[in-house]
Amino acid sequence: MTTDAKILFALRANPEGVSGAQLAEQLAISRAAIWSRIEELRQAGYEIEAGPHFGYRLVSSPDALHADDLLARLGKTKVIGRDIRVFEETTSTNDVIEKLARDGVKEGVVVFAESQTKGRGRLGRKWTSPTHKGLWFSILLRPELSPQETTQLTVASATALRRAIKNVAGISAEIKWPNDLLIGEKKVVGILTEMSAEVDRVRHVILGIGVDVNQDAAEFPPELRKIATSLKVEAGKEICRAELATEILRELDFDYARICGGKFAQVADEWETGCLTIGKNVSVQMGARQIRGCAEALDDDGALLVRTEHGHLERVIGGDVTLEK
Amino acid sequence: MTTDAKILFALRANPEGVSGAQLAEQLAISRAAIWSRIEELRQAGYEIEAGPHFGYRLVSSPDALHADDLLARLGKTKVIGRDIRVFEETTSTNDVIEKLARDGVKEGVVVFAESQTKGRGRLGRKWTSPTHKGLWFSILLRPELSPQETTQLTVASATALRRAIKNVAGISAEIKWPNDLLIGEKKVVGILTEMSAEVDRVRHVILGIGVDVNQDAAEFPPELRKIATSLKVEAGKEICRAELATEILRELDFDYARICGGKFAQVADEWETGCLTIGKNVSVQMGARQIRGCAEALDDDGALLVRTEHGHLERVIGGDVTLEK
Numbered sequence: 001m002t003t004d005a006k007i008l009f010a011l012r013a014n015p016e017g018v019s020g021a022q023l024a025e026q027l028a029i030s031r032a033a034i035w036s037r038i039e040e041l042r043q044a045g046y047e048i049e050a051g052p053h054f055g056y057r058l059v060s061s062p063d064a065l066h067a068d069d070l071l072a073r074l075g076k077t078k079v080i081g082r083d084i085r086v087f088e089e090t091t092s093t094n095d096v097i098e099k100l101a102r103d104g105v106k107e108g109v110v111v112f113a114e115s116q117t118k119g120r121g122r123l124g125r126k127w128t129s130p131t132h133k134g135l136w137f138s139i140l141l142r143p144e145l146s147p148q149e150t151t152q153l154t155v156a157s158a159t160a161l162r163r164a165i166k167n168v169a170g171i172s173a174e175i176k177w178p179n180d181l182l183i184g185e186k187k188v189v190g191i192l193t194e195m196s197a198e199v200d201r202v203r204h205v206i207l208g209i210g211v212d213v214n215q216d217a218a219e220f221p222p223e224l225r226k227i228a229t230s231l232k233v234e235a236g237k238e239i240c241r242a243e244l245a246t247e248i249l250r251e252l253d254f255d256y257a258r259i260c261g262g263k264f265a266q267v268a269d270e271w272e273t274g275c276l277t278i279g280k281n282v283s284v285q286m287g288a289r290q291i292r293g294c295a296e297a298l299d300d301d302g303a304l305l306v307r308t309e310h311g312h313l314e315r316v317i318g319g320d321v322t323l324e325k
Numbered sequence: 326m327t328t329d330a331k332i333l334f335a336l337r338a339n340p341e342g343v344s345g346a347q348l349a350e351q352l353a354i355s356r357a358a359i360w361s362r363i364e365e366l367r368q369a370g371y372e373i374e375a376g377p378h379f380g381y382r383l384v385s386s387p388d389a390l391h392a393d394d395l396l397a398r399l400g401k402t403k404v405i406g407r408d409i410r411v412f413e414e415t416t417s418t419n420d421v422i423e424k425l426a427r428d429g430v431k432e433g434v435v436v437f438a439e440s441q442t443k444g445r446g447r448l449g450r451k452w453t454s455p456t457h458k459g460l461w462f463s464i465l466l467r468p469e470l471s472p473q474e475t476t477q478l479t480v481a482s483a484t485a486l487r488r489a490i491k492n493v494a495g496i497s498a499e500i501k502w503p504n505d506l507l508i509g510e511k512k513v514v515g516i517l518t519e520m521s522a523e524v525d526r527v528r529h530v531i532l533g534i535g536v537d538v539n540q541d542a543a544e545f546p547p548e549l550r551k552i553a554t555s556l557k558v559e560a561g562k563e564i565c566r567a568e569l570a571t572e573i574l575r576e577l578d579f580d581y582a583r584i585c586g587g588k589f590a591q592v593a594d595e596w597e598t599g600c601l602t603i604g605k606n607v608s609v610q611m612g613a614r615q616i617r618g619c620a621e622a623l624d625d626d627g628a629l630l631v632r633t634e635h636g637h638l639e640r641v642i643g644g645d646v647t648l649e650k
Binding site for chain 2: 144148151194197198199200203317
């Protein structure tokens with residue numbers, strides 16, 4: 001953790017206040033240095049009171065993502081979020097992670113952007129990322145999986161995001177296979193899993209995640225209003241993005257450890273209970289080919305098993321899945 | 326084709342000679358311009374005679390790869406080799422193609438290097454690429470395949486390389502699944518298939534190919550002498566690298582068209598006849614897991630089907646395959 005992250009961590013751990021002397025001792029730096037860091041944090045929008053009786057006290061945090069603050073809020077994780085970087089604007093956080101991956105950066109690094117000029121979804125589709133309204137971020141992973149097993153990571157991301165949204169916003173989102181979270185049939189989360197691989201071995205995976213958090217309904221482009229929503233619209237209140245972000249990383253770290261530990265079956269079970277696709281009749285468009293049938297379960301790799309009208313079990317690893325009414 | 330490529334093409338088409346006037350007319354440039362290009366080609370090592378009776382005549386070509394010459398020798402292909410680039414030295418031709426892929430360059434571009442400082446094989450292994458002694462090159466493809474179908478491309482590369490080596494060097498190499506060509510149990514070709522993909526869709530594939538062509542036996546590092554050989558050692562004569570290179574590209578173009586046209590079954594049939602793995606007892610090391618059994622066939626995706634001792638059919642997409650004696 002950086003010094004700023006440690007200071008914010010200490011302020012949050014002591015809501016009634018912590019003295020400059022204590023901070024200085026904990027961080028093994030001078031009181032003058034503490035004072036100067038506090039000034040910097042105030043400049044960044046953190047409201048920090050100072051008084052002779054309570055020392056320093058955190059009154060409020062800005063609605064901006066701040067790497068040190070995210071690290072302080074997150075605390076200790078196994079892999080995901082041990083290195084967090086925040087950009088005010090970038091083309092796509094997946095592009096930034098791609099560069100870091102090539103430079104050999106360790107797995108678990110997370111890149112957030114307050115806005116993306118070229119955010120993208122699956123199949124090269126555009127993803128709208130309005131400034132400061134959502135969470136647009138990507139994570140670098142280097143799992144020991146084959147290319148076909150990477151679907152496991154999309155499935156794990158969906159379960160982790162569902163738990164995090166429940167914990168922070170109190171809302172139950174539903175999973176639409178393979179990569180969307182919906183609330184009342186409207187999309188609120190998209191997940192894009194990209195990989196660089198040999199035929200039998202993944203070199204790295206980039207999880208790109210977009211969460212619509214604090215948009216008002218009217219802020220969505222007209223063509224999206226019927227099919228997209230935000231947590232604020234659904235919960236009827238603003239959601240603290242930094243709190244949600246760190247909760248998501250914590251839950252992802254937990255599920256990633258389950259997958260690396262060979263416990264994908266546990267993740268899949270949880271996924272099936274939160275999934276609106278399972279047990280429904282679906283049609284799947286895979287390129288020129290269409291499959292119709294009942295979505296029965298996930299297989300060991302995270303592929304969707306669809307029982308066709310002819311009783312045949314088809315293994316679906318992608319394509320567009322539509323629920324039949 | 327560039328002007329130099331067109332001149333070399335015309336010289337090769339007319340081994341008895343072609344006049345400056347004819348060349349100038351064919352290429353729609355001045356005779357002075359032709360003369361100046363001929364001078365440049367001579368500088369590059371092409372021995373070109375000039376005389377009042379026969380005009381210009383190509384006597385010999387240098388043992389160096391030259392993009393224009395390769396284009397001229399190759400002639401027209403559907404996809405592969407319509408854009409050829411030659412580097413004197415690079416880290417790895419796969420790295421160069423990776424950059425071109427990200428810049429949006431069209432599929433089919435081929436990058437050769439006379440030497441690689443960081444040539445690599447499967448599973449991160451080192452590949453030795455001595456200057457001017459072999460063919461070290463990579464090809465960018467953008468096929469409409471799922472990640473698990475990319476094994477088809479490795480299989481197609483092996484069949485194409487086998488035909489090209491037979492045509493140019495007169496030697497029958499054997500295929501060892503998934504990515505090696507052997508002559509008398511010694512490796513002569515390695516193929517590395519890398520991809521960038523979403524879970525269900527390949528964005529691009531990079532075929533990296535290394536062919537040991539003109540090394541003498543003593544030129545191999547001691548640790549490789551028992552397991553590697555060159556076409557020169559096996560054929561007992563120098564092989565023209567430019568001729569072999571263009572024959573390989575031509576055959577690859579043919580097999581790539583078969584795969585894109587849904588005719589992988591044809592490629593697989595041909596592959597099986599040239600493969601020393603099929604019908605043999607093998608052991609396959611996949612990470613910590615080992616499978617033993619008889620390699621029976623390829624499946625539709627190019628995976629190896631191994632019948633285990635327990636009669637179970639296992640689908641092998643990678644790992645290290647060893648023939649059991």
